[in-house]
Amino acid sequence: MKTALITGVNGQDGAYLAELLLEKGYMVHGVKRRSSLINTHRIDHLYQDPHEKEVRFRLHYGDMTDSTNLIRIIQETQPDEIYNLAAMSHVKVSFDTPEYTANADGIGTLRLLEALRILGLEKKTRIYQASTSELYGLVQEVPQKETTPFYPRSPYAVAKLYAYWITVNYREAYGMYACNGILFNHESPLRGETFVTRKITRAVAAIGLGLQDCLYLGNLNAQRDWGHAKDYVEAMWRILQQDQPEDFVIATGITTPVREFVRMAFAELGIMIAFTGEGVNEKGVVVACTNDAYQLGIGKTVVSVDPEYFRPTEVELLIGDATKAKTKLGWEPKYDLQMLVKEMVANDVLEFEQAGKVQFEHLIS
Ligand code: NDP
Ligand code: GDR
Numbered sequence: 001m002k003t004a005l006i007t008g009v010n011g012q013d014g015a016y017l018a019e020l021l022l023e024k025g026y027m028v029h030g031v032k033r034r035s036s037l038i039n040t041h042r043i044d045h046l047y048q049d050p051h052e053k054e055v056r057f058r059l060h061y062g063d064m065t066d067s068t069n070l071i072r073i074i075q076e077t078q079p080d081e082i083y084n085l086a087a088m089s090h091v092k093v094s095f096d097t098p099e100y101t102a103n104a105d106g107i108g109t110l111r112l113l114e115a116l117r118i119l120g121l122e123k124k125t126r127i128y129q130a131s132t133s134e135l136y137g138l139v140q141e142v143p144q145k146e147t148t149p150f151y152p153r154s155p156y157a158v159a160k161l162y163a164y165w166i167t168v169n170y171r172e173a174y175g176m177y178a179c180n181g182i183l184f185n186h187e188s189p190l191r192g193e194t195f196v197t198r199k200i201t202r203a204v205a206a207i208g209l210g211l212q213d214c215l216y217l218g219n220l221n222a223q224r225d226w227g228h229a230k231d232y233v234e235a236m237w238r239i240l241q242q243d244q245p246e247d248f249v250i251a252t253g254i255t256t257p258v259r260e261f262v263r264m265a266f267a268e269l270g271i272m273i274a275f276t277g278e279g280v281n282e283k284g285v286v287v288a289c290t291n292d293a294y295q296l297g298i299g300k301t302v303v304s305v306d307p308e309y310f311r312p313t314e315v316e317l318l319i320g321d322a323t324k325a326k327t328k329l330g331w332e333p334k335y336d337l338q339m340l341v342k343e344m345v346a347n348d349v350l351e352f353e354q355a356g357k358v359q360f361e362h363l364i365s
């Protein structure tokens with residue numbers, strides 16, 4: 001039985017990856033930070049009572065900013081594979097907490113790599129680094145592939161740039177099986193509520209159910225190459241199963257503006273919105289109104305731009321070329337954007353319903 005260690009196990013990707021590796025028969029150890037409230041809802045269904053025999057899923061308290069803790073966990077678990085998914089992963093928030101982001105996302109990766117050397121595991125343990133399309137930042141070339149130059153545009157991306165290169169360096173310097181997956185945006189019903197897709201699908205569900213009036217967003221013109229997290233964790237695993245360690249871009253190859261994602265999400269509930277252009281009202285900026293409301297002559301605004309959500313420096317266009325992954329890893333995404341949006345909106349409607357707030361019938365009327 002292979003043993004894997006996942007940092008950030010209770011995050012979106014950690015949850016899907018843990019599920020995948022358990023299905024494949026792995027012993028899975030997860031690193032989770034202490035929090036004042038329990039925040040393991042994404043992995044609660046995987047929980048096994050540690051007092052039982054043959055438990056294959058265990059959690060360990062840990063933090064990417066604590067070397068001693070990481071060394072001890074790796075020593076105890078002796079993993080064949082480490083998936084380093086832990087990070088302060090919100091680009092906008094990284095402008096507020098740049099030093100912490102550098103520490104956790106940049107130096108944190110170094111701590112793991114050094115821990116393997118200190119413990120003499122550098123030839124045994126394979127390590128996956130969660131690199132990101134944010135490395136490409138300011139457009140240098142489209143579509144973006146493994147050879148495209150990086151131009152990071154946020155403290156998050158700069159921290160991840162360090163993590164990317166230290167992973168490459170340890171591979172070259174010490175012969176470690178250390179790889180970067182350069183993953184483009186991937187979403188799911190488990191996506192954190194403050195990332196744009198989930199923020200949209202939750203708000204659309206709430207607006208559709210009559211629980212919310214308006215969704216406030218930032219830059220609607222940004223374009224992202226959105227895939228499904230389930231497909232992307234499969235790629236992570238494949239990256240660590242090759243004969244030679246290499247870096248791979250994982251993407252769908254299709255890019256979509258945020259405003260189109262908004263339209264698709266509303267359309268899932270049969271609500272057609274018309275963008276009326278930015279800066280059309282006297283107060284904020286009206287960007288969308290429901291057609292129904294227009295017909296009624298009310299002009300009900302359902303989406304407005306709030307500059308609070310703009311970033312000091314923005315990444316305007318991401319579109320990835322995953323040809324290398326398709327050729328060498330045999331990886332192909334199973335989901336397209338329409339399927340992703342459908343699943344996310346349906347999940348959010350269900351969550352509001354299960355919270356007992358509203359009946360589905362209300363939505364249609
Ligand atoms: P999430 O934000 O959902 O999960 C991040 C995880 O890291 C959480 O479990 C979080 O714990 C944990 N974490 C944060 N800081 C620390 C720390 N100091 N020590 C230990 N754990 C910590 O991110 P995703 O699952 O979406 O992404 C996984 C990884 O992939 C991240 O590194 C992200 O930067 C990267 N990535 C993500 C992409 C995406 O589109 N999703 C694309 C490319 C890269 P807690 O719950 O306690 O906050
Ligand atoms: P991103 O994801 O920054 O690409 O990083 P996010 O969903 O936060 O933003 C995507 C785009 O949408 C625009 N946007 C908004 N974003 C948020 N969060 N909230 C808003 O209200 C809003 N309005 C418009 C943003 O400006 C941006 O252009 C994600 C994270 O998962 C990273 O960890 C990962 O590395 C990259 O994807 C690939």
